[in-house]
Amino acid sequence: MSPLSDRTRLIASATRRGQGRRPVNPPVERASTMLSDRAETMRDDAEGPTYGLDGGSAARALRAALADLEGAAEAFIVPSGLAAVTVPLLALTRPGDEVITTDALYGPSRRFLARYQAARGVATRFLPADTDAESLIAAVGDRTRLVLMESPASLTFEMIDVAAVTQACRARGVLTLLDNTWGAGLGFKPLAHGVDVSIQALTKYASGHSDVLMGGIATNAPACRRAIADTIEDLGWHVSPDDAWLTLRGLRTLPLRYAEQARSGLIVSEWLQTRPEVARVLYPPLPGSVGHDLWKRDFTGAASLMGVVLKDGTEAAGQAFLDALSLFGMGYSWGGFESLITHETHQMAYRDHPQALEGELIRLHVGLEDPVDLIADLEKGFAAFNAALTLP
Ligand SMILES: Cc1ncc(COP(=O)(O)O)c(C=O)c1O
Structure with a gap:
């Protein structure tokens, strides 16, 4: 763990020494197609992205800064905050699973669970908005695959004891996801409180200027990393280099x-x-x-x-x-x-x-x-x- 504060690290990640003469900020590379010099290395990731969907310099710098802020092994970016909720839900559930959350979930996340996930055979239990950790844990059953939290929750701002929920869920092999848009990766650190997948709408404080839609997903769990990466690839989600650049710019302040x-x-x-x-x-x-x-x-x-x-x-x-x-x-x-x-x-x-x-x-x-x-x-x-x- 770095001894530097979040505020310092977010800026130091731009000004690191030892990388040769360069602009402070990464270039915006608008590219679908990446060219190689030799057929032998065309598929080799070590030379950089092989296709635009892999993301360019700004996306990679943003993902690294976000992972650092969240204390995560890896962070992903997707085209909206809502996509940052739906991608892990899709990646980590299978037909027959159950999701537990509360009534105070962000409305479109609720709609995705009630409409799309239900049609996929994934059921959701919406507990009362003011459910405490004890009652939420008691609701976990044999089919429960994951618990999705927001704390404070949308519109009525109920809080939940996140560490108590994550501890009980981990003991039962149930995954925990937290939409931490309010905490913004700063006021609250979900992964440090045992959450498996930390989600935030970067649209809000991170980009900070009401000109970008984007979502961030951060996790340490190897199985979650793989499943989320595969789902983003399977769905074809991509964040534009301009938006990645703007969000990285917002993140500095x-x-x-x-x-x-x-x-x-x-x-x-x-x-x-x-x-x-x-x-x-x-x-x-x-x-x-x-x-x-x-x-x-x-x-x-x-x-x-x-x-x-x-x-x-x-x-x-x-x-x-x-x-x-x-x-x-x-x-x-x-x-x-x-x-x-x-x-x-x-x-x-x-x-x-x-x-x-x-x-x-x-x-x-x-x-x-x-x-x-x-x-x-x-x-x-x-x-x-x-x-x-x-x-x-
Ligand atoms: C708590 C919460 N999560 C997710 C989102 C979705 O973010 P976006 O608007 O980028 O899809 C919002 C948007 O208002 C939100 O309030």
């Missing part, structure tokens, strides 16, 4: 953006908690919030994505809140430099186990703007929300 956004996230969440219209702020770094104790125990940093449950309200009042803002963009992503907001109450209907929320559910992503300005923007949202509720 990830620790600074992540830490700054966490600072602002906490300021905004503390302010939200004081608002009379707010029933609960769902943000594990916030003392008193859901999952705070586990976050404090296991995390060394935080993302700036949170849920806000309003007291009562109507769909129209929730929409009025969003419409009144000017700094928070209305858009379905997070982890970029800009603040974003979405209205999520309707998503609760897709869960197997109904969750009674006090009122409208809003998701906020706090960007790199000044939090004072963001709070002033949110004040306008609350004024519009209150006005919509008092309309005749």
Whole structure:
């Protein structure tokens, strides 16, 4: 294990000495076809990639930096965060297997399990969103092949004791996967907590500028490495050199953006908690919030994505809140430099186990703007929300 911090290693991987005169950043090689000089070496990987699908310099540098960040023997990149979830699920399950996860799984991951995997003969049990480690472990049965976790989970931000789950699963030969997009490979290190496959949407904090879609998959387990590599090859997934280059560029400044956004996230969440219209702020770094104790125990940093449950309200009042803002963009992503907001109450209907929320559910992503300005923007949202509720 290197004595250098993540922040230093992410930069030092670009500036390593002893490699001759070169640009700081790898070249972008747009290539489907690679040429060889001799027929004898055409199939020889030692001379570099034999075909564009193998990935060029930027992809290889990104994969190495990601593996280093995750503490993994190998990291893979795929064309979206969703693909980073679906590839290991396909690679590591067979018809007749069962997957265990919770209701608070990222919606499209849920859809893949409920639709595609079910048609393949792989069943999924969606446990209640607030299932703790003990209940999750108790649900593992003879057919359970893997457990897929998100902690904090999507939209309602429940946390789970990951180490307790991975320890129990390993003892029973069950694989564990964690969608660690919120932890971004920084705030939480899944492999160090016993997770077999660490997944993140690099689309979010890693690339960080809302201009790339990409997923990262990291693992140490030799059987998982082989199966994931084969599945990526079989499916023909490829990441463009331009996107790999942009994501690598984002990765260099990830620790600074992540830490700054966490600072602002906490300021905004503390302010939200004081608002009379707010029933609960769902943000594990916030003392008193859901999952705070586990976050404090296991995390060394935080993302700036949170849920806000309003007291009562109507769909129209929730929409009025969003419409009144000017700094928070209305858009379905997070982890970029800009603040974003979405209205999520309707998503609760897709869960197997109904969750009674006090009122409208809003998701906020706090960007790199000044939090004072963001709070002033949110004040306008609350004024519009209150006005919509008092309309005749
Ligand atoms: C938790 C989580 N995982 C995965 C993804 C998928 O990432 P992408 O949009 O790159 O497919 C998202 C996207 O919002 C997400 O929130």
